[in-house]
Amino acid sequence: MTRGDVLLRNVTTFILVVLFLLPGCVSPDTSIEENDTEVVSLVVWHSFATESKELAAFESQIDQFMASNPGVEVETSAIPYSEAARQFRIAAQGDEAPDLVRLSSDQLGEIGEVRVGGYPLLQDLRPHLTPLERSKFDDRALNAMRYDGDLLGIPASQDCLSLIYNPVLFDAAGIDYPSEDWTLDDMVYAASQLTQGDVYGLAMPVKNAYWWFGFQAGYGGSLFDENGTPTLDSNGSAEAMNWMIDLELTHGVVQTGTQSESMKTQFLGSKAAMVVDGPWNWATYEAGRIPLQQSILPIVDSTGERVSPLVTYKGWSVSKQSTQKEWSVRLALHLSSSDSQREFALETYTMPTHVDVYIDPEVTENSVISGFLEQLMVGTPAPTTEAMSKVYDPLVTAFENVYSGELDAATALVSADAALESDLEGSG
Amino acid sequence: MKRLLLLLLCPLLFGIVSAGSVNQIVLDGSVGYRQVDIEMAFSEPSTNGTHYEIMMNDSEFSRTDESILHSIIIVGETTGLMQPEIGEWYDDCHYDPGDGVFVPIYRESDGTAVIPNGTLSVGCTLTGIPSGQEYYFAVLTIYPNNTEVLSSVIASSSTAEDELAEPLKTSPYLFAIGSISLSLIALLFGLRWLDYRDGRTSSKGAHLYIAPALLSLAVLTFYPVIYGIWLALTNADQSQLGEHVFVGIENFVTVFSTSGFLRVTGFTLLWTLVNVVSHIGLGLLLAIALNKHGLRGKTVYRTMLLLPWAIPSYITVLVWRGMFEPAGAINDLLGTDLNLLADANGARFAVIMVNIWLGIPFMMMSISGALQALPKEMYEAAEVDGIGNFSQFRHLTLPNLRSALVPLSLLGFIWTFNMFNVIYLMTDGGPNLDFDGPGSTDILITYVYDVAFRDGAYGVAAAWSVVIFAMLVVFSWTYMKRTNATEAVT
Numbered sequence: 001m002t003r004g005d006v007l008l009r010n011v012t013t014f015i016l017v018v019l020f021l022l023p024g025c026v027s028p029d030t031s032i033e034e035n036d037t038e039v040v041s042l043v044v045w046h047s048f049a050t051e052s053k054e055l056a057a058f059e060s061q062i063d064q065f066m067a068s069n070p071g072v073e074v075e076t077s078a079i080p081y082s083e084a085a086r087q088f089r090i091a092a093q094g095d096e097a098p099d100l101v102r103l104s105s106d107q108l109g110e111i112g113e114v115r116v117g118g119y120p121l122l123q124d125l126r127p128h129l130t131p132l133e134r135s136k137f138d139d140r141a142l143n144a145m146r147y148d149g150d151l152l153g154i155p156a157s158q159d160c161l162s163l164i165y166n167p168v169l170f171d172a173a174g175i176d177y178p179s180e181d182w183t184l185d186d187m188v189y190a191a192s193q194l195t196q197g198d199v200y201g202l203a204m205p206v207k208n209a210y211w212w213f214g215f216q217a218g219y220g221g222s223l224f225d226e227n228g229t230p231t232l233d234s235n236g237s238a239e240a241m242n243w244m245i246d247l248e249l250t251h252g253v254v255q256t257g258t259q260s261e262s263m264k265t266q267f268l269g270s271k272a273a274m275v276v277d278g279p280w281n282w283a284t285y286e287a288g289r290i291p292l293q294q295s296i297l298p299i300v301d302s303t304g305e306r307v308s309p310l311v312t313y314k315g316w317s318v319s320k321q322s323t324q325k326e327w328s329v330r331l332a333l334h335l336s337s338s339d340s341q342r343e344f345a346l347e348t349y350t351m352p353t354h355v356d357v358y359i360d361p362e363v364t365e366n367s368v369i370s371g372f373l374e375q376l377m378v379g380t381p382a383p384t385t386e387a388m389s390k391v392y393d394p395l396v397t398a399f400e401n402v403y404s405g406e407l408d409a410a411t412a413l414v415s416a417d418a419a420l421e422s423d424l425e426g427s428g
Numbered sequence: 429m430k431r432l433l434l435l436l437l438c439p440l441l442f443g444i445v446s447a448g449s450v451n452q453i454v455l456d457g458s459v460g461y462r463q464v465d466i467e468m469a470f471s472e473p474s475t476n477g478t479h480y481e482i483m484m485n486d487s488e489f490s491r492t493d494e495s496i497l498h499s500i501i502i503v504g505e506t507t508g509l510m511q512p513e514i515g516e517w518y519d520d521c522h523y524d525p526g527d528g529v530f531v532p533i534y535r536e537s538d539g540t541a542v543i544p545n546g547t548l549s550v551g552c553t554l555t556g557i558p559s560g561q562e563y564y565f566a567v568l569t570i571y572p573n574n575t576e577v578l579s580s581v582i583a584s585s586s587t588a589e590d591e592l593a594e595p596l597k598t599s600p601y602l603f604a605i606g607s608i609s610l611s612l613i614a615l616l617f618g619l620r621w622l623d624y625r626d627g628r629t630s631s632k633g634a635h636l637y638i639a640p641a642l643l644s645l646a647v648l649t650f651y652p653v654i655y656g657i658w659l660a661l662t663n664a665d666q667s668q669l670g671e672h673v674f675v676g677i678e679n680f681v682t683v684f685s686t687s688g689f690l691r692v693t694g695f696t697l698l699w700t701l702v703n704v705v706s707h708i709g710l711g712l713l714l715a716i717a718l719n720k721h722g723l724r725g726k727t728v729y730r731t732m733l734l735l736p737w738a739i740p741s742y743i744t745v746l747v748w749r750g751m752f753e754p755a756g757a758i759n760d761l762l763g764t765d766l767n768l769l770a771d772a773n774g775a776r777f778a779v780i781m782v783n784i785w786l787g788i789p790f791m792m793m794s795i796s797g798a799l800q801a802l803p804k805e806m807y808e809a810a811e812v813d814g815i816g817n818f819s820q821f822r823h824l825t826l827p828n829l830r831s832a833l834v835p836l837s838l839l840g841f842i843w844t845f846n847m848f849n850v851i852y853l854m855t856d857g858g859p860n861l862d863f864d865g866p867g868s869t870d871i872l873i874t875y876v877y878d879v880a881f882r883d884g885a886y887g888v889a890a891a892w893s894v895v896i897f898a899m900l901v902v903f904s905w906t907y908m909k910r911t912n913a914t915e916a917v918t
Contacts, residue, residue, distance in 0.1 A: 093669055095595035117670040119593035126518045127462040130556030131499040257754030257767045320593040397860040419863035
């Protein structure tokens with residue numbers, strides 16, 4: 001071995017030793033830095049559709065929150081809206097619940113009674129908010145987030161059905177556009193005039209209880225009395241059910257078997273002149289490049305009352321199992337803040353619950369948002385109760401029976417009411 | 429016992445006491461998580477038009493512009509206002525009207541707290557106070573003439589801890605699995621010892637070889653079955669998970685008294701029989717046709733007939749559902765306006781038809797394999813003897829296929845009896861024409877799903893599962909005894 005080889009070997013060994021020791025010298029400082037900034041991790045479940053404007057707005061808000069709170073990392077996961085309550089319940093049973101979850105008021109009613117190991121699934125947020133923070137939200141929205149007295153969510157949006165129509169089809173048939181003084185008879189007449197060939201006057205799932213609620217209220221009925229006792233068979237309920245089913249079976253202004261998805265397809269394909277639908281589908285219709293206008297739902301001729309669709313609310317709820325409740329509440333408040341709700345309203349037609357957004361000039365000048373807000377103000381807030389979450393099953397049966405001619409509407413609703421009461425007694 | 433931490437029981441007499449202003453504040457930070465109780469007494473009975481604003485900050489302050497407003501209480505007319513009971517509103521407030529007995533405060537429609545003229549003191553639970561952090565509070569009295577008096581500033585902190593939900597205890601489940609596993613190990617050792625005692629040395633190691641399989645079975649099969657039976661005897665429910673108690677046969681009584689029990693059981697049997705008979709009958713027919721000597725394009729036919737099996741079943745089912753819709757392909761083809769899935773019998777026909785479609789390829793392929801194994805000489809001899817095709821089928825093919833058909837039919841019965849996805853995806857058990865019972869196309873397994881995951885009645889669903897399990901065990905046992913199925917296979 002030459003002297004050069006020995007020198008090279010020694011230099012190489014020295015470099016390797018230095019490289020080996022260097023990280024050891026540096027690491028203490030790094031670890032101190034890491035310890036100094038404790039990272040808070042939050043897991044959030046939302047139900048915004050992939051690649052939707054809602055998801056983009058939501059992600060923008062999450063980014064803003066993380067930027068203004070550098071020590072907080074937020075991990076988001078999408079779950080199907082209709083499955084949110086069930087999946088949250090299952091996750092909570094396995095001690096895997098997210099810190100924050102987006103739930104609707106009827107889903108709060110669905111899981112409000114659920115206990116895991118004696119604990120409720122959601123945190124009561126009443127101690128987290130000051131009266132001034134609460135006062136920023138519409139009373140009805142805040143109240144809808146309450147279950148059995150507890151405040152289980154911070155309301156971020158609300159929605160209900162309204163009347164959307166295609167003005168071009170109206171023009172082609174020479175029919176006047178829907179107006180505020182329209183009655184149901186006017187609507188059926190217009191729909192019959194607009195039904196030509198494979199184009200129907202109206203698209204609406206006539207066997208769907210959610211659509212029925214508004215007409216039931218317009219006919220003078222109610223789902224529950226002031227004590228929360230089911231009144232599915234209250235005065236006017238059967239008339240409302242008959243009116244809806246007749247649209248398809250008698251008047252033929254709704255295509256046979258129309259469901260909520262096919263309703264959307266029909267309207268998007270200009271195969272229906274009117275659709276009873278909510279603001280959540282407005283962006284889809286707009287993207288479909290069809291002419292669109294919105295009007296408030298009509299007045300019932302026999303009662304003089306306006307159709308009053310069910311208003312449901314969605315908000316952010318904190319898991320009882322969360323170990324980061326204070327940060328979760330801060331994030332919930334951020335996602336429900338006036339800035340966030342304004343962005344959602346203007347970008348996605350998500351109806352706000354923040355009172356400051358109601359009077360925001362950009363919002364009030366937007367005819368679509370203000371039109372839907374007008375509809376919301378005459379809607380009926382859905383009660384956040386276990387009974388409300390159980391109301392659909394017996395009504396599905398009632399509608400099936402009436403549609404198939406097995407029972408008349410009055411009898412079917414009496415049976416549905418009895419079935420609901422029995423179900424509630426069983427669970428109580 | 430609750431601790432009263434940082435209780436600031438320091439009655440403060442202000443230097444200058446104005447009429448009706450706050451002259452005494454008591455704070456209690458131990459009342460609840462993120463809450464502080466405030467009790468304030470007025471120097472004189474309150475008068476209409478006076479406002480009390482509760483101010484706070486995380487540092488000491490002497491002026492209102494150095495603090496933030498927490499809440500407002502106004503003195504005014506209370507007629508017609510709501511008066512929520514303690515616990516009903518978002519935060520609780522009560523007042524002393526003068527007789528020393530506190531009553532709940534009044535609320536305006538926007539929630540603003542209102543006390544009547546003449547009130548002597550007010551108590552409120554202040555919410556939204558960060559936990560474990562000292563906060564400073566004061567009350568600003570604003571008189572009708574807009575003069576303001578700020579009370580002394582005193583500090584408190586919310587000391588109550590957040591209540592964290594405890595996860596369910598998994599130790600009983602682990603204990604049960606461990607017990608079953610240890611029992612099996614003990615059993616294997618016992619059997620090994622018996623073999624050793626009886627001199628059966630050839631079995632040396634055999635018990636060891638089967639031990640992993642038995643342990644897996646114990647954890648994945650025996651334990652769930654035993655747990656399911658136990659659950660069927662409890663009141664397990666989504667609203668009280670982890671707290672269920674033994675209720676005897678109550679759940680079985682519920683099962684047998686369900687209004688549609690006989691109907692759903694009857695349809696399950698009809699569904700199973702029609703499907704199995706059709707699967708085997710049509711599968712046999714197609715297998716024989718494809719086994720025909722000299723048939724051209726056998727491979728193409730076989731591939732085509734296998735397609736329904738090769739495509740994921742949920743896709744096939746959803747395609748069929750779309751075709752059965754009123755605006756679907758079937759109505760277009762027939763020129764009709766049928767809504768089969770909305771009619772009870774129409775929906776039953778549709779789901780059975782779709783499942784027949786899905787099940788034929790498997791039976792066809794299985795029977796094809798068995799047919800090809802039959803000796804050709806047997807058929808050649810029959811032809812020489814002048815025996816016709818039907819007689820050959822009846823007296824040669826069928827008896828020789830028995831060893832394949834018996835286990836296939838048993839398998840088909842069990843599979844179809846528990847076939848969930850076709851009905852779930854096609855009709856979801858509907859149309860629902862019976863209140864509080866199974867839908868028109870529900871079979872036992874789809875109805876159990878509803879009971880478990882829609883109604884959340886885990887105990888009752890477990891009882892239904894035990895009933896289904898018992899039905900299948902009884903059927904399988906009887907079928908095997910009657911047909912000598914196991915002998916036929918061997």
